[in-house]
Amino acid sequence: MLTESDLVRYGRQILYTDFGEEGQRRLKQSHVVVAGLGGLGSASSVYLACAGIGHITVVDGDFVELSNLNRQILHWEEDIGERKTLSAVRKLAKLNPSVEVTPLFERITPSNVGGIIEGAHTVIDGMDNFETRFILNSACVGAGIPFIHAGINGLLGEVTTIIPRKTPCFACIFPQGLAEEGAIPAFGVTPALMAALQVTEAVKLLAGFGDLLAGKMLYFNGETMEFTVVDLVRNPECSVCGF
Amino acid sequence: MSVTVRLQLLLSQFADGQEVVEITADNNIDCLNNLTAQFPGLRRWLFTKQGEVATYVRLFINRRQASVDAELKDGDELLILLAAVGG
Numbered sequence: 001m002l003t004e005s006d007l008v009r010y011g012r013q014i015l016y017t018d019f020g021e022e023g024q025r026r027l028k029q030s031h032v033v034v035a036g037l038g039g040l041g042s043a044s045s046v047y048l049a050c051a052g053i054g055h056i057t058v059v060d061g062d063f064v065e066l067s068n069l070n071r072q073i074l075h076w077e078e079d080i081g082e083r084k085t086l087s088a089v090r091k092l093a094k095l096n097p098s099v100e101v102t103p104l105f106e107r108i109t110p111s112n113v114g115g116i117i118e119g120a121h122t123v124i125d126g127m128d129n130f131e132t133r134f135i136l137n138s139a140c141v142g143a144g145i146p147f148i149h150a151g152i153n154g155l156l157g158e159v160t161t162i163i164p165r166k167t168p169c170f171a172c173i174f175p176q177g178l179a180e181e182g183a184i185p186a187f188g189v190t191p192a193l194m195a196a197l198q199v200t201e202a203v204k205l206l207a208g209f210g211d212l213l214a215g216k217m218l219y220f221n222g223e224t225m226e227f228t229v230v231d232l233v234r235n236p237e238c239s240v241c242g243f
Numbered sequence: 244m245s246v247t248v249r250l251q252l253l254l255s256q257f258a259d260g261q262e263v264v265e266i267t268a269d270n271n272i273d274c275l276n277n278l279t280a281q282f283p284g285l286r287r288w289l290f291t292k293q294g295e296v297a298t299y300v301r302l303f304i305n306r307r308q309a310s311v312d313a314e315l316k317d318g319d320e321l322l323i324l325l326a327a328v329g330g
């Protein structure tokens with residue numbers, strides 16, 4: 001299953017005792033959806049491709065703009081005006097040609113989300129708004145697909161792994177619906193850090209080792225360099241995952 | 244009940260820069276009301292114009308997620324965080 005080239009390319013992570021060749025094989029057989037190719041999705045898709053996830057679907061309905069470039073590392077000056085999905089596929093294919101990358105140039109809606117996540121082993125949150133996260137959360141809970149959430153604001157970030165019917169879901173944490181949004185301050189490093197944590201979660205989840213941020217939210221405060229982990233609580237009356 | 248309120252950095256600037264404030268309250272909503280009476284600048288971050296606790300506010304008693312009406316005991320720590328929704 002693993003080729004000679006795989007054994008060389010992934011040699012250093014295969015050395016990790018709890019991971020090994022079996023872990024690498026599992027990653028190779030995995031399909032991960034990266035929902036959104038902004039600051040979070042740029043960084044997570046790079047690390048997913050490096051790690052050797054067999055199939056990555058990248059979803060975004062936007063075009064690259066100059067104002068994206070301080071944080072969306074997958075998109076470069078030459079890509080301005082280009083579809084983010086096309087920009088992403090070009091870079092990821094050069095980075096690791098053995099990974100299959102499927103671009104979906106779409107905005108995620110309640111009517112297309114089912115098809116987008118179908119067959120995925122996990123969905124990585126790269127969204128920049130509440131509304132689409134709710135859509136993804138509901139679809140993932142319905143399909144039983146783990147949803148690895150992250151969000152950022154300036155130098156603040158948060159990450160949690162939602163395992164349908166086992167952990168609180170996004171709607172348990174936000175029972176009341178939408179909050180207002182404007183342009184949110186953002187450095188490049190905060191989504192990069194949170195995306196690296198999301199991929200850490202994805203690798204453990206897919207390869208089957210280590211502990212997850214399941215039922216826990218990790219908060220990062222870049223101004224004080226504090227990481228805080230808190231326990232999340234499932235809402236028995238949750239409109240999405242309640243029984 | 245005297246509780247220790249720990250404010251996220253973003254919020255502490257509206258509490259004279261204090262990240263930790265001692266508040267007397269019996270439950271979370273009481274605590275938020277007493278807190279914002281002391282620091283009115285916090286009010287628009289924690290409450291909607293209609294006076295409801297804003298949806299992006301998350302409350303944790305002793306680092307465990309808690310509802311708006313959860314009760315507080317002497318010595319509890321109430322951590323107040325705002326959700327980070329950018330990407």
Ligand SMILES: [Zn+2]
Pocket residue numbers: 168169170171172173235238239240241242
């Ligand atoms: Zn739920």
